[in-house]
Amino acid sequence: MLNNQTDKKTNHPLSDTAMIQNIIDHIGHKILDKEQQITIILAALIAGGHVLVEDLPGLGKTTLATAIAQTFGMDYNRIQLTSDMMPSDVLGVSIYDAPSQTFSYHKGPIFTQFLLADELNRATPKTQSALLEAMAENQISMDGETYPLDAIFFVMATQNPIDEAGTYSLPQSQLDRFLVSLSLGYPDHASERKLYGSEYLQTFNKPLQALASPEQLSQWQSKAKLIHANDEVLDYLQLLIQKTRNHSQIQHGLSPRAGLSLFKLAQGLAFIADRTFITPADIQRAFFPVSRHRLTTVDGSSAGDIIESIIHDTPII
Secondary structure, three states, X not given: OOOOOEOOOOOOEOOHHHHHHHHHHHHHOOOOOOHHHHHHXXXXXXXXXXXXXXXXXXXXXXXXXXXXXXXXXXOEEEEEOOOOOOHHHHHEEEEEEOOOOEEEEEEOOOOOOEEEEEOHHHOOHHHHHHHHHHHHHOEEEEOXXXXXXXXXXXXXXXXXXXXXXXXXXXXXXXXXOOOEEEOOOOOOHHHHHHXXXXXXXXXXXXXXXXXXXXXXHHHHHHHHOOOEOOHHHHHHHHHHHHHHHHOOOEOXXXXXXXXXXXXXXXXXXXXXXXXXXXXXXXHHHHXXXXXXXXXXXXXXXXXXXXXXXXXXXXXXX
């Protein structure tokens, strides 16, 4: 059953847009004051991309991931990455069976629909690389055999600030595997006060009811791919990308693959807004989360302020 939500007044199935807004509100009961971030993550999920959340511990990253998986009724695995983990701890391992004199493959936690890779930058580069290659190819190769991952496969990885002890920075080539990157940040004063109330604490550990299904999500992903952009919108997209390449303080500008990521996220945002076309506002909204993990300054620091200035100095055409 693709649509299990109905309008309480008419008893008719809700539209896709109404369903998604219900999902955003539903998740917002667990993660307070983060509607913008939830919307970007859902847009990335609908666009078929993966998400990197960079933030300090204790700000709700794991809670958010669990809430999204529960709301879509997805199979869910969580990996707590550490420096002593091997690629086989993520991908699985072949074990020799002496009686049959054959190897049998035991699948790892990556074989799921929603994978939370917690503290990705605490894993060694070898383990990071194994995970990110699987994300790019949507399959695992082991002992000459290829094992496809689920058609619905979404990775939400978390990363601690790189100046924390025991972390390994992800190279740009691997960061590029993530469609978007974002930060949750601290809640506002009123929302944080609600966290300490008995009503919130009583419901916090209760699983969220599923409002959609993986089949519904797959249908949304197919619809989002059909969303188009006219020449003026594509001109605006290319103008933003070109400004990153020409900026004197940016080390390397956005690649064509980053441009495709920008287009895909804009498709997801347009779908959530119930449109069959992308607007310049969609491109503008998608630009920061697509760019923040791909761009660095010439001195190696975050280019967040520069990205904001590019958006500000490039009016919608």
